[in-house]
Amino acid sequence: MGKRVPLASPALTGVLRSWILSGNIAAMSGLPYTARVLGNLSDSGGSGNFGASRADATGVAVSGGSGFFNKAAFAPPSLGAFGDAGRNTIPGPARFSLNLALTRSFHATERHHIEIRIEATNITNTAIYSNFGTVLNALNYGLPTVAQPMRTLRATLRYKF
Numbered sequence: 001m002g003k004r005v006p007l008a009s010p011a012l013t014g015v016l017r018s019w020i021l022s023g024n025i026a027a028m029s030g031l032p033y034t035a036r037v038l039g040n041l042s043d044s045g046g047s048g049n050f051g052a053s054r055a056d057a058t059g060v061a062v063s064g065g066s067g068f069f070n071k072a073a074f075a076p077p078s079l080g081a082f083g084d085a086g087r088n089t090i091p092g093p094a095r096f097s098l099n100l101a102l103t104r105s106f107h108a109t110e111r112h113h114i115e116i117r118i119e120a121t122n123i124t125n126t127a128i129y130s131n132f133g134t135v136l137n138a139l140n141y142g143l144p145t146v147a148q149p150m151r152t153l154r155a156t157l158r159y160k161f
Contacts, residue, residue: 004019008044018104018105019102019103019104020102020103020104021100021101021102021141022100022103022125023098023099023101024098024099024103025096025097025099026095026096026097026099026139027094027095027096027097027138028094028095029094030091030092030093030094030095031130032088032089032090032092033088033090033091033092033132033134034054034086034087034088034089034090034134034137034148035054035055035073035083035089035090035134036044036052036053036054036055036134036135036136037054037055037076037077037135037136037137038052038053038055038135038137038138039082039137044049053077053079053082053083054082054085055074055075055076055077055083055085055089055094055136056074056075056076056077056078056081056084056085057073057074057083057085057086057089058072058073058075059072060072061073062089062090062091063091064144066077066145067143068093068129068132068142068144069090069091069132069142071105071141071142074136074137076136076137076148078131079094089137090132090134092115092129092148093096093129094126095120095130096126096128097121097122097124097126097128097148098117098122098123098124099122099123100119100123101117101118101119101120102117102118102119102132103115103116103117103118104116108159111161112159112160112161113159113160113161114157114158114159114160115157115158115159115160116155116156116157117155117156117158118152118153118154118155118156118160119153119154119155119156120152120153120154121149121151121152122148122149122150122151122152124149124151125150125151127150128147129144129146129147129148130146130147130148131144131145131146132144132145
């Protein structure tokens with residue numbers, strides 16, 4: 001009794017000790033978007049407007065639907081009228097990212113060190129969409145158009161002298 005049983009060899013214990021784990025978590029609510037209509041549109045004066053205009057709000061709830069937002073909540077404005085949908089009425093999805101790093105430094109000599117670093121960004125491999133198609137008369141309406149990079153791993157070996 002009172003004896004300590006070694007769980008691993010001294011060499012293995014030396015390799016596994018003194019690692020430093022660091023990381024960060026980025027979590028935020030989604031950015032809002034505005035539903036728009038592009039092209040040659042009639043404005044209230046009837047002179048014709050070429051460019052961007054707001055869509056009409058149909059009264060249907062924006063959240064829900066089969067995609068990232070309810071596409072039926074917006075419609076092109078009627079001829080001779082401006083759209084009445086509010087600015088930033090489409091809530092964007094929340095974003096979450098977990099990044100980790102594992103580092104260890106070994107003494108090669110008294111003044112020389114070898115450092116090993118393994119980094120992982122977006123370790124949970126969560127899809128992070130940063131832009132959506134919000135133009136009603138476009139083919140990508142209601143679909144994500146830009147996504148942040150997925151999980152990446154990087155290993156670094158550094159010799160310090």
